[in-house]
Amino acid sequence: MKQYLKRYAQNFDYPLFFTVLLLSLFGLVMIYSASMMVAIRKEYATDHYYHKQVINLIVAFLGFLVAAFFPYKHYANKKVMLLLTAVLVVLFTWVKVAGNDEAGIGAKSWIHVPGLGNFQPSEYAKLFIILYFAAAFYRKAQKHTFEKLQPTEIFYPIFLWILVVAGVAFETDLGASIILCGIAVCVVAASGIPFKTFWKFFGVLGAFGGVIFCILMLFKGDMLTDNRMGRIKSFINPFEYENGSGHQVVNSYYAIGGGGLEGRGLGQSIQKLGYLPEPQTDFIMAIIMEELGIWGVLIVLGGLGFIIYKGFSIALRTKDPLARMIAAGIASWIGFQSFINLGGVTGLIPLTGVTLPFISYGGTSIIILSLAMGILINVSMFEKVERKKSQS
Numbered sequence: 001m002k003q004y005l006k007r008y009a010q011n012f013d014y015p016l017f018f019t020v021l022l023l024s025l026f027g028l029v030m031i032y033s034a035s036m037m038v039a040i041r042k043e044y045a046t047d048h049y050y051h052k053q054v055i056n057l058i059v060a061f062l063g064f065l066v067a068a069f070f071p072y073k074h075y076a077n078k079k080v081m082l083l084l085t086a087v088l089v090v091l092f093t094w095v096k097v098a099g100n101d102e103a104g105i106g107a108k109s110w111i112h113v114p115g116l117g118n119f120q121p122s123e124y125a126k127l128f129i130i131l132y133f134a135a136a137f138y139r140k141a142q143k144h145t146f147e148k149l150q151p152t153e154i155f156y157p158i159f160l161w162i163l164v165v166a167g168v169a170f171e172t173d174l175g176a177s178i179i180l181c182g183i184a185v186c187v188v189a190a191s192g193i194p195f196k197t198f199w200k201f202f203g204v205l206g207a208f209g210g211v212i213f214c215i216l217m218l219f220k221g222d223m224l225t226d227n228r229m230g231r232i233k234s235f236i237n238p239f240e241y242e243n244g245s246g247h248q249v250v251n252s253y254y255a256i257g258g259g260g261l262e263g264r265g266l267g268q269s270i271q272k273l274g275y276l277p278e279p280q281t282d283f284i285m286a287i288i289m290e291e292l293g294i295w296g297v298l299i300v301l302g303g304l305g306f307i308i309y310k311g312f313s314i315a316l317r318t319k320d321p322l323a324r325m326i327a328a329g330i331a332s333w334i335g336f337q338s339f340i341n342l343g344g345v346t347g348l349i350p351l352t353g354v355t356l357p358f359i360s361y362g363g364t365s366i367i368i369l370s371l372a373m374g375i376l377i378n379v380s381m382f383e384k385v386e387r388k389k390s391q392s
Helices: 002-011 014-041 048-069 072-076 078-098 121-143 151-170 174-189 195-219 226-236 247-259 284-317 321-346 363-391
Strands: 111-113 117-119
Touching: 002 363, 014 048, 014 284, 014 363, 048 363, 072 078, 072 121, 072 321, 072 363, 078 111, 078 121, 078 151, 117 363, 121 151, 121 174, 121 321, 121 363, 151 174, 174 321, 247 284, 247 321, 284 321, 284 363, 321 363
Parallel strands: none
Antiparallel strands: 111 117
């Protein structure tokens, strides 16, 4: 154990760790700034959300430590994967039976865990899909059966993935559904599967997914709620719906434009004073742009960009298929979620209601992301060890 800890300290990915830490602390500061008026309006103390996020970060750090010291190769173990699958089933059953709409947007995506507060199972599902797909395709890589791979040979992981995506979609959490699809594609692409087989495989799966989507739309008509239809309309012309569904996007524009290049100054946002609903969550980037200008943008985009770069860099360097798929999956997750959030805030894409990684307020998000970062750092450590062995 002592030797393992020594080797771990020598090969620990400090740049990645400190980037995640600085982003999380920067997010904590911005949550305090963005949430004060929301807290007052709800008759809380002005630092209510700040203190809750401090607790979230403490729990997240403990989770990070566990994940960082747990060897990633164990995720390919069938017993470990069975345990993770059991947790997923319990969470999704729970949210189906007793889910609540914490955000008030028509998405019953949260469950109340006694002593821990609200928890969002779809966040756990993102990490689960990465680990489950990586483990499933790792076994195929070990058997060298990619050349003749048929969809029926990996029926169980694909079937489970479809169930997870459909389950999240039924909760009307469309943003998470899109991310789950993107993650799956990237993990499989990193598995070493031949290009021709990859496109053939996902062509069939894409057609099947289209059929499933049509069925969902037919029998689950409330997926396109008035709120979500309004988001699509306001995406096309938000100012036409400024007093309704376009309210958030328009006020996000005002925040971004009002900040200019230098920003109004930390704590000086106008749009957080009741104009932009829940500015500490999905629209926190608009407040950052308004208060800190281009410097806030550079901090966030620079930090997130570095994490994504490190993830893909680790994936490209390692010779272990399992490590490659896990690293690529986590990096793509951060990339997809960041793009969807920032795209919604700036009006590039319709709003889907996803948080900005490490920055937005939210316990489930920061805890699951911290677990993912711990796993990525563990992968990075073992990759460094193997690289040093090959060079000696």
